[in-house]
Amino acid sequence: MTEPDPFVATDTKRRPSAQFxxxxxxxxxxxxITTACKGARPKIMYRSTDHAxxxxxxxxxxGERDAKNCLAKESLMQLYHFRSPxxxxxxxxxxxxxLDCEIVPIDLGKGEHRQPAxxxxxxxGRVPVLVDGEMTLPESHAILAYLxxxxxxxxxxxxxxxxxxxxxxxxxxxxxxPPAGEVSLRFRAKLFGRPLDEAAEATIKRGxxxxxxALAIVExxxxxxEWMMGAEFGLVDCAYCPVLNVIxxxxxxxxxxxxxxxxxDACRARPAWAQTPRLPGL
Ligand SMILES: N[C@@H](CCC(=O)N[C@@H](CS)C(=O)NCC(=O)O)C(=O)O
Numbered sequence: 505m506t507e508p509d510p511f512v513a514t515d516t517k518r519r520p521s522a523q524f525x526x527x528x529x530x531x532x533x534x535x536x537i538t539t540a541c542k543g544a545r546p547k548i549m550y551r552s553t554d555h556a557x558x559x560x561x562x563x564x565x566x567g568e569r570d571a572k573n574c575l576a577k578e579s580l581m582q583l584y585h586f587r588s589p590x591x592x593x594x595x596x597x598x599x600x601x602x603l604d605c606e607i608v609p610i611d612l613g614k615g616e617h618r619q620p621a622x623x624x625x626x627x628x629g630r631v632p633v634l635v636d637g638e639m640t641l642p643e644s645h646a647i648l649a650y651l652x653x654x655x656x657x658x659x660x661x662x663x664x665x666x667x668x669x670x671x672x673x674x675x676x677x678x679x680x681x682p683p684a685g686e687v688s689l690r691f692r693a694k695l696f697g698r699p700l701d702e703a704a705e706a707t708i709k710r711g712x713x714x715x716x717x718a719l720a721i722v723e724x725x726x727x728x729x730e731w732m733m734g735a736e737f738g739l740v741d742c743a744y745c746p747v748l749n750v751i752x753x754x755x756x757x758x759x760x761x762x763x764x765x766x767x768x769d770a771c772r773a774r775p776a777w778a779q780t781p782r783l784p785g786l
Contacts, residue, residue: 581605583647584625584633586612587781589688591632592746593644597651597739599776600658607781613696645673648739658738665733672732672740676747679718684751686711691754695785712756719761726763730770737774745771746780753786 562571583598585591585607598605610616610631617629625633626642633642634650641647649670652659660666686707693700700708722744725732732740748768752758758765771777 582608582635584608584610584622584631584635585781586610586617586631587783587786588612588631589684589746589750589786590630590644592780592782592786593743594632594634594647594651596745596776596780597648597658597742599779600737600739600742600774601651601655603651603655645677645743648673648743652739658736658742660733660738669733669738669740673743675718675721676743679721680715680747683711683714683718684747687715687754687756688750689754691750691785695783715751715756716760719758719764722767723761723763726767731767741771745777746786750786 559571565571581603583591583594583605585595586609595607610622612631616622617631622633623629625635625640628642630642632644632647633640634647635641636650636654641650649659652669660669689700689704689708689711692698693704722732729735731737732744745768748758748764749772752768758768
């Protein structure tokens with residue numbers, strides 16, 4: 505006997521449109537999710553071997569509009585991911601927050617980030633990208649801010665606290681990540697077994713020369729603060745840790761920056777970091 509096709513509703517009275525079901529076809533393979541939906545039975549539980557089944561069940565129960573709202577609210581987020589520093593900010597944060605999220609691997613080595621399927625999520629062809637319901641969000645720091653706003657955890661509650669968090673995320677983007685990207689050419693060359701030519705050596709040197717000024721700011725900040733936002737670990741630390749880590753793993757010495765060294769060790773000692781996927785050598 506052939507398996508019933510889960511994408512074809514047998515009850516055609518309230519059959520979901522193909523347009524509604526289509527986006528769910530490729531996701532939610534092995535997850536049990538619970539959905540509470542107003543107007544349906546108080547709690548509809550389904551094993552979501554595919555999300556289309558859920559869409560069908562809910563549509564039959566409450567009609568397509570409510571089912572759509574319900575699923576959008578209850579759906580798992582998805583993080584398009586590679587085990588490199590920028591996506592690691594997202595996975596580290598998700599582990600710290602204890603949030604469930606489907607990790608969708610994008611293999612940069614195979615060029616999957618340049619395929620139309622991924623470019624539809626981020627025209628710039630970079631990971632991470634977070635998808636939450638109708639929202640598609642590239643840029644690691646925007647993702648951290650979103651997770652902070654969405655959960656109200658590991659993120660400041662006051663306007664000045666939030667501005668301070670953004671200040672440190674912008675500082676990282678603007679003043680640390682560009683030279684970090686340059687020095688990490690050394691790490692990438694080792695990872696992919698490629699020799700460094702003269703131009704690459706010059707780029708690495710430029711990064712090594714630019715980093716100390718920015719790291720000195722972080723070093724001074726850490727004189728008064730255990731974590732980037734003060735006494736409590738937070739999402740801003742989820743951004744700094746993978747970047748400082750790749751700088752160190754690229755052979756840049758932190759000897760001049762003992763507080764940065766201790767801070768990085770403290771970040772890496774967190775259980776959530778141990779669970780954060782990483783490339784060999786990171
Ligand atoms: N500003 C972006 C940078 C993202 C980024 O450059 N990601 C790298 C992986 S760590 C990437 O996707 N590289 C692919 C490429 O450069 O083609 C962010 O913070 O998310």
